[in-house]
Amino acid sequence: MDLSVTLRGQRHNLVLKNPVLTASGTFGYGLEYAPYGDLSSLGGFVVKGLSLTPRLGNTPPRIVETTAGMLNSVGLQNDGVEYFLSETLPKLPWRETAVIANIYAGSTEEFAMLADRLDGEEGVSALEVNISCPNVKKGGAQFGQDPVLAAEVTRAVREGAPHKHIIVKLSPNVTSIAEMARSVEKAGADSISCINTLLGMSIDYRSRRPRLHNVVGGLSGPAIKPVAVRCVWEVSKSVGIPVIGLGGIVSCQDILEFIIAGASAIQVGTANFMNPAAAFELVKDLPVLCSELGISSIEELTGSLQIG
Amino acid sequence: MGVIFCGVDYRWLGEVKNAMNNEKCCDLSVLDLVPFGQTGAESIFYALRLSAPNWPAWQPGQFVMVRPHSFGYEIPWARPLGICHMTTQHLICFFQVLGRGTKRLSQLRPGEQVAVWGPLGNGFAIEKDRPTLLLAGGMGIVPFVGYVHRHPQPWNVSMVFGHRAAVDCYPVDSINERIPLDSLRETVPGDLDNLIFTLQERIHDCADQDGLVLACGPRPFLRTVHRFAISFGARAQLSLENQMACGVGACLGCVTKTSDKWADKRHKDGFVQVCTKGPVFWADQIQF
Structure with a gap:
């Protein structure tokens, strides 16, 4: 059973030993999950969003459990890119698996600086550009909702990190995700990951107060999976670059659904919270399910949706 | 940490046989569930006794994440429960029914499987000669x-x-x-x-x-x-x-505000995870 996949980008390919990545913000910097499985067994992991300088994050409460999902408004709390590079990255098994740096910035210039800083780092396989975080005031969603700004950011990162595979992470909170996808593809993205969280809200009906301090936050978990599958399908039809699918994946059956919809690889997010061994278990079980179904390679399954 | 206010699904574990038991994360059997105080349907206080995990080094004050398979996809988060007591025979947790997760916990039956990860966090200081x-x-x-x-x-x-x-x-x-x-x-x-x-x-x-x-x-x-x-x-x-989703330091949902006395200078007057930096904190190192 061949689990390996190659994401063929416009400038650089990204080779993964299997299609199971973990989603940014749900897997810490990887080390948090080392007691629960073998990090190097994963196709790769996308680290918690990095910014140029440390960010405090939003005031709690930051998370709310919802039916088959959760809301979060963490606000990209992180220790900054320098701390990651000097203290964390050396401890990660980057020779054995892909370590992907998710990056966030409040301006195009800052994105370019971050990209430049990471470009020479041997331990970083790819950059995932976060233009879709709904929980920060500046940048974030505003880049992710405007195809012109999204293209500008993509171009800045592409130029800042000419030696890296560039993934652009798209928001579902747009009128046409296909239009966003075409825009970042034209601007030089090597691949697209989708979807980020859906903007949502929860209210304590007794106190009549929002449950999140930030009032609104991003919805994730099994509840959003049908939206995510639809987005992956629309995006993959609209662009020539590979798509990494995420949104509510908890089972191997879910993984196949995303791949058939058009994804070349997937990310496991909220499921890591539901079970700290979730991603490791999926890597172990995927070949079992594939062989049951007579699937001999993941790549041949990508985009094999039959309509009509 | 006593009991947790927030509240998780293991159906996929059922769909695809894959309980990957390791030292930190395992399926345990419910031995029994004993109501405290008012008995019968009225009771909201329960001792939950589980088969013993192999955690010889646990410390009082640590907690576990408990997620019955019956949570399905509907209730995504495990419930963090303080370790009441643990021996080589069993792990005892205690909870009060507050919301849908703890309600579901109160319906557990002997023999049911719950996913448990832990022991998590630090413990209370034991300074034996000190009052x-x-x-x-x-x-x-x-x-x-x-x-x-x-x-x-x-x-x-x-x-x-x-x-x-x-x-x-x-x-x-x-x-x-x-x-x-x-x-x-x-x-x-x-x-x-x-x-x-x-x-x-x-x-x-x-x-x-x-x-x-x-x-x-x-x-x-x-x-x-x-x-x-x-x-x-x-x-x-x-x-x-605090409410938490993961218990392992990743979700950053359970964070609490530190004071300027916090040892790690990066997080002075900042936010740290209750699950991995706590749940026990020196009073002068946190703000309320």
């Missing part, structure tokens, strides 16, 4: 069951227990056998003033004796303890019970 005052609010009594069993010189330990429900709703018996326990029940508003006054007196006395104050309970209770501990200069640890 030690335990302050418990409601379900905050839970980790002190293990604490008084573990303490090598229990004659140095005493407890003040503030609670709203009848005292027999809580696991007080095994504590009572070992240390003096002052139970203060709040039934009318004036009782709260009495509890606050008692906390003030006892924390003051403990500080005078260069003692150790350990507290666990709901946030308003801890805020009061924090205020007195700071103003009397008492050595004090507080165990927080």
